[in-house]
Amino acid sequence: EIVMTQSPATLSVSPGERATLSCRASQSVSSNVAWYQQKPGQAPRLLIYGASTRATGIPARFSGSGSGTEFTLTISSLQSEDFAVYYCQQYNNWPYTFGQGTKLEIK
Amino acid sequence: QVHLVQSGAEVKKPGASVKVSCKASGYTFNGYYMHWVRQAPGQGLEWMGWINPNSGGTNYAQKFQGRVTMTRDTSISTAYMELSRLISDDTALYYCARPATGQWQVLDYWGQGTLVTVSS
Numbered sequence: 709e710i711v712m713t714q715s716p717a718t719l720s721v722s723p724g725e726r727a728t729l730s731c732r733a734s735q736s737v738s739s740n741v742a743w744y745q746q747k748p749g750q751a752p753r754l755l756i757y758g759a760s761t762r763a764t765g766i767p768a769r770f771s772g773s774g775s776g777t778e779f780t781l782t783i784s785s786l787q788s789e790d791f792a793v794y795y796c797q798q799y800n801n802w803p804y805t806f807g808q809g810t811k812l813e814i815k
Numbered sequence: 816q817v818h819l820v821q822s823g824a825e826v827k828k829p830g831a832s833v834k835v836s837c838k839a840s841g842y843t844f845n846g847y848y849m850h851w852v853r854q855a856p857g858q859g860l861e862w863m864g865w866i867n868p869n870s871g872g873t874n875y876a877q878k879f880q881g882r883v884t885m886t887r888d889t890s891i892s893t894a895y896m897e898l899s900r901l902i903s904d905d906t907a908l909y910y911c912a913r914p915a916t917g918q919w920q921v922l923d924y925w926g927q928g929t930l931v932t933v934s935s
Binding site for chain 1: 859860861862864874876877878910912915918920921922923925926927928
């Protein structure tokens with residue numbers, strides 16, 4: 709089973725600043741990585757798939773990059789609604805697996 | 816628009832089984848796999864498996880093999896996930912989720928979740 713490791717566990721950033729979240733796979737997953745956002749009491753929301761393609765309706769301030777084992781989610785200018793938990797997910801090998809999450813909090 | 820509506824919360828004793836339903840609307844039910852993901856309280860996401868509503872074919876994560884059964888009733892556009900021999904660690908929010916169009920392994924639409932509590 710592929711292990712997805714996210715860092716940091718918690719990231720404190722001020723509104724308007726840039727946030728960079730990392731995700732590392734235990735083996736190559738090509739570009740088969742998605743990112744999700746989850747707010748308290750809500751289901752996850754798909755942000756990015758194919759490592760860098762924004763899902764429908766996702767603002768351009770969200771961008772993804774990487775391939776192989778190293779992936780990054782960048783939020784270019786944080787809005788108040790962006791403070792949440794973010795998960796990466798690989799879908800290159802079954803079982804599909806998620807990272808443990810990065811909590812993005814207001815500094 | 817796409818909606819996935821799940822059944823209500825359940826409280827079960829250890830050793831029992833639970834069956835969660837997920838009623839789909841707003842799209843062709845047979846046209847998309849249905850996935851199940853769970854989330855223990857305060858924890859991350861765990862993929863359980865999927866069902867192909869068209870054929871009934873399933874694929875389960877090895878961790879759940881032998882304990883999970885995913886079925887569907889196409890006449891009412893509903894998917895089911897049954898988990899047996901429950902233990903306290905199965906206490907979690909269980910989600911059904913539908914993939915994005917053209918991207919069958921990424922989940923674009925989610926149910927509201929069903930809380931299953933396992934307690935003696």
